[in-house]
Amino acid sequence: DGTIPFSRGLPISTFCISVLRGNEPLVAVIHDPFMNRTWSAVKGNGAVLSGGGGVYLLKTSTHAELYRSNVSLIWWAKADYNLSLVAEKLMDETVLWGNYLSVAIMGGLIASGEYDASVFPGRRSLETPTMQLIVEEAGGRATDIHGNALVYGPKGETDGHIISNGLIHDRLVEIVHLCRP
Numbered sequence: 001d002g003t004i005p006f007s008r009g010l011p012i013s014t015f016c017i018s019v020l021r022g023n024e025p026l027v028a029v030i031h032d033p034f035m036n037r038t039w040s041a042v043k044g045n046g047a048v049l050s051g052g053g054g055v056y057l058l059k060t061s062t063h064a065e066l067y068r069s070n071v072s073l074i075w076w077a078k079a080d081y082n083l084s085l086v087a088e089k090l091m092d093e094t095v096l097w098g099n100y101l102s103v104a105i106m107g108g109l110i111a112s113g114e115y116d117a118s119v120f121p122g123r124r125s126l127e128t129p130t131m132q133l134i135v136e137e138a139g140g141r142a143t144d145i146h147g148n149a150l151v152y153g154p155k156g157e158t159d160g161h162i163i164s165n166g167l168i169h170d171r172l173v174e175i176v177h178l179c180r181p
Contacts, residue, residue, distance in 0.1 A: 001127050002102030011035075016104040018130040023152050025133035030108045039108035039134050047111050047137035058138035060165035061113040066093040069116040069168055072106040073097050080160070081121040081145065085179035107131025110163060111138035117164035117172055121145055126156045131163050141166035147173035 002013030011034035018028040030039045037051030039058070047058040063069050071090060075083035090097050100106070104127040109115035111134045118131070132142035132150055144150050145160030147170070152158055162172050 001104035004101045012102045014104045016130040025129040028130040028133040041134045041137035047134045058111045060140040064167040071097045072118040079121040089175045103127040111135045121160040128161045141169045
């Protein structure tokens with residue numbers, strides 16, 4: 001994940017993989033080769049970060065309001081939702097947001113408590129099940145962009161995602177819906 005940053009020499013690309021049974025992710029791994037760290041989870045066993053000489057149990061942030069939360073917005077001109085409008089509404093609530101063009105690394109950063117949420121309107125995010133399991137096992141929440149349970153089609157298609165620490169999740173769903181096409 002992160003081919004655009006990789007092609008520009010930006011060190012935010014990752015490798016990720018997950019194993020699903022139906023719509024349920026069972027095992028997930030995100031590896032950041034630039035920082036030599038690996039986030040992983042097995043369903044029901046929590047999420048861990050390996051790197052820097054140790055293994056650390058993960059817990060999402062306790063940031064309970066949008067004010068000064070860190071949110072990743074990844075969108076493009078023909079996305080189903082106008083996340084430019086979402087960005088404007090988030091700025092009104094003094095949210096710190098960015099578009100890093102690497103979806104999977106946000107899953108690790110949310111699970112580590114370094115970031116609070118990721119909003120992705122795409123229909124084909126192969127990184128979503130990996131992010132979902134790692135963040136949920138760290139105490140967060142993952143839904144499609146409408147706030148419904150994630151459902152994965154036969155080729156990995158979903159109806160976007162909102163993945164968060166869980167505490168700001170409902171407010172993000174509300175804001176995204178205010179900006180529906």
